[in-house]
Amino acid sequence: MDLKDLYREIILDHNKSPRLFGRLDPADSSADGHNPLCGDRLHLTVRLEGDRVSDLRFEGKGCAISVASASLMCEAVKGKRRSDIAHLFGEIHEVFTRHDAPVPEDLGKLAALAGVRDFPVRVKCASLCWHTLNAALERSPETLNGPVKTE
Amino acid sequence: MNANPAYTGYDVQRIWRDFPILRREVHGKPLVFLDSAASAQRPGSVIAAVERYEAFHHSNVHRGVHQLSQEATQMFEAARERVRGFVNAASTREVIFTRGTTESINLVAQSYARTKLKRGDEILLTALEHHANIVPWQLVAGEIGAVIKVVPMDRRGVIDIDVFTACLSERTRIVGCAHVSNALGTVLPVAEITRRAHQRGALVLIDGAQAVPHQRVDLQALDCDFYAFSSHKMYGPTGIGVLVGRESLLEAMPPWQGGGDMILTVSFEKTTYNSLPFKFEAGTPNISGAVGLGAAIDYIESIGIDNIHAHEQRLLALATEKLLRVPGLKIFGTAPDKAAVISFTLEGIHPHDLGTILDAEGVAVRTGHHCAMPVMEFFDVPATARASFACYSRESDIDALIAALGKAREVFG
Numbered sequence: 001m002d003l004k005d006l007y008r009e010i011i012l013d014h015n016k017s018p019r020l021f022g023r024l025d026p027a028d029s030s031a032d033g034h035n036p037l038c039g040d041r042l043h044l045t046v047r048l049e050g051d052r053v054s055d056l057r058f059e060g061k062g063c064a065i066s067v068a069s070a071s072l073m074c075e076a077v078k079g080k081r082r083s084d085i086a087h088l089f090g091e092i093h094e095v096f097t098r099h100d101a102p103v104p105e106d107l108g109k110l111a112a113l114a115g116v117r118d119f120p121v122r123v124k125c126a127s128l129c130w131h132t133l134n135a136a137l138e139r140s141p142e143t144l145n146g147p148v149k150t151e
Numbered sequence: 152m153n154a155n156p157a158y159t160g161y162d163v164q165r166i167w168r169d170f171p172i173l174r175r176e177v178h179g180k181p182l183v184f185l186d187s188a189a190s191a192q193r194p195g196s197v198i199a200a201v202e203r204y205e206a207f208h209h210s211n212v213h214r215g216v217h218q219l220s221q222e223a224t225q226m227f228e229a230a231r232e233r234v235r236g237f238v239n240a241a242s243t244r245e246v247i248f249t250r251g252t253t254e255s256i257n258l259v260a261q262s263y264a265r266t267k268l269k270r271g272d273e274i275l276l277t278a279l280e281h282h283a284n285i286v287p288w289q290l291v292a293g294e295i296g297a298v299i300k301v302v303p304m305d306r307r308g309v310i311d312i313d314v315f316t317a318c319l320s321e322r323t324r325i326v327g328c329a330h331v332s333n334a335l336g337t338v339l340p341v342a343e344i345t346r347r348a349h350q351r352g353a354l355v356l357i358d359g360a361q362a363v364p365h366q367r368v369d370l371q372a373l374d375c376d377f378y379a380f381s382s383h384k385m386y387g388p389t390g391i392g393v394l395v396g397r398e399s400l401l402e403a404m405p406p407w408q409g410g411g412d413m414i415l416t417v418s419f420e421k422t423t424y425n426s427l428p429f430k431f432e433a434g435t436p437n438i439s440g441a442v443g444l445g446a447a448i449d450y451i452e453s454i455g456i457d458n459i460h461a462h463e464q465r466l467l468a469l470a471t472e473k474l475l476r477v478p479g480l481k482i483f484g485t486a487p488d489k490a491a492v493i494s495f496t497l498e499g500i501h502p503h504d505l506g507t508i509l510d511a512e513g514v515a516v517r518t519g520h521h522c523a524m525p526v527m528e529f530f531d532v533p534a535t536a537r538a539s540f541a542c543y544s545r546e547s548d549i550d551a552l553i554a555a556l557g558k559a560r561e562v563f564g
Contacts, residue, residue, distance in 0.1 A: 039533025
């Protein structure tokens with residue numbers, strides 16, 4: 001277990017200067033994520049064009065892992081089709097939770113988050129934004145429910 | 152340096168060696184355990200007492216005429232007497248074994264509040280309560296239409312006695328308050344709180360989970376109506392705790408769980424209940440847990456609770472001084488009368504990240520909301536890191552914490 005695997009340069013950078021931070025108004029969908037264990041909260045707003053996520057923003061407070069993960073995710077999925085996002089979600093989920101899973105090359109910068117799998121209690125911090133994105137994509141704006149939780 | 156004479160003879164290194172777990176390593180580093188407020192470690196004597204019971208004496212209690220049942224019963228009841236003596240309860244009839252503080256409070260909420268309170272009656276809590284002293288009352292209040300009121304605290308985490316008194320009304324039926332705040336360390340003036348509540352005709356339940364391991368608790372002097380605490384915070388096993396209640400109140404309260412041990416006679420038409428304390432102990436109790444708790448009290452008394460208190464107070468002063476020298480460090484909970492608990496944040500580093508980095512250095516602290524989300528909200532932080540001390544904590548543990556905080560600053564730049 002090496003801290004440098006978890007707190008890589010790119011993660012510390014995205015924590016300090018999160019990309020796509022803020023709120024889209026108007027937005028086509030949105031969702032709230034909450035991890036009660038550590039108090040991480042994030043709000044995600046999404047604009048859709050056909051089956052593409054044309055734009056998205058996140059805002060909220062959380063630990064470095066949850067903020068960097070949200071920032072990296074927003075960068076990675078912006079402009080992508082739902083089916084590509086679902087594929088990416090499947091891959092990143094494997095990487096977070098399976099200790100021996102190979103890190104697929106198409107993950108790009110998201111691969112920097114692979115270190116969390118050696119810190120099981122931190123996996124929820126990294127995956128909160130992905131579950132929140134899923135919720136935003138599954139919902140139509142009229143049927144927004146309560147916040148998504150990873151606890 | 153050792154101005155307190157009680158401290159002069161305190162051999163912390165010997166005490167530290169009594170706890171086998173403290174010798175282990177975590178991530179290749181010596182363990183520095185600063186999370187005793189969540190659960191304290193057990194000395195070898197407690198581990199041995201539980202093992203001896205399991206290996207030689209175990210049987211069900213209060214049931215058989217055979218030798219083992221008599222031995223188990225005798226050990227279980229001897230533990231009850233140890234508990235009674237330790238907190239100076241009036242009688243063992245007032246000492247009820249539960250699963251822990253949480254169950255003790257639920258017992259009072261379900262058996263007392265639910266049956267004796269009426270719509271519009273008030274339950275008065277303080278702003279610094281643990282969830283265990285909030286949610287049981289909410290469950291009942293919602294059902295019977297009682298109202299929960301909250302005594303505010305100031306920015307130091309202090310409950311002012313006059314502010315408290317102003318919150319009492321003629322509708323206040325029961326006051327629930329912590330003896331020591333788990334999140335902030337504040338020691339509440341519980342004797343005075345009890346006196347003032349009684350003047351207004353309200354009963355008082357004190358959550359003593361964070362007090363009993365760290366300072367002398369004399370229930371005759373406190374004069375409260377209910378006092379709850381847990382074994383695992385005082386070097387005993389998990390899954391066992393205590394409710395001490397005033398006998399006249401317990402007598403008038405209905406049982407809240409039914410089963411074996413709490414009855415005298417049962418027919419399908421009518422059951423007569425057992426006497427105190429058994430009326431509130433349905434089913435086979437945690438016998439080995441009680442035996443372990445008794446051994447934990449023996450251990451505490453072998454050091455002396457006043458000596459432990461003096462030692463921890465000295466560590467608290469030292470740790471506070473050293474932590475405040477760390478740039479960007481902020482302490483939450485600055486009451487003048489405080490137990491050895493320090494909640495803090497480090498600017499620019501989320502407590503959860505801090506917890507992970509400290510853990511990699513072998514330093515165990517609690518991070519999160521400490522089951523006191525209203526307290527976090529009050530200070531407008533999502534979480535804090537919390538270092539807490541016990542009889543085995545050493546000065547070198549504080550230095551290890553400070554060094555690990557330096558490491559966190561290194562990682563985050």
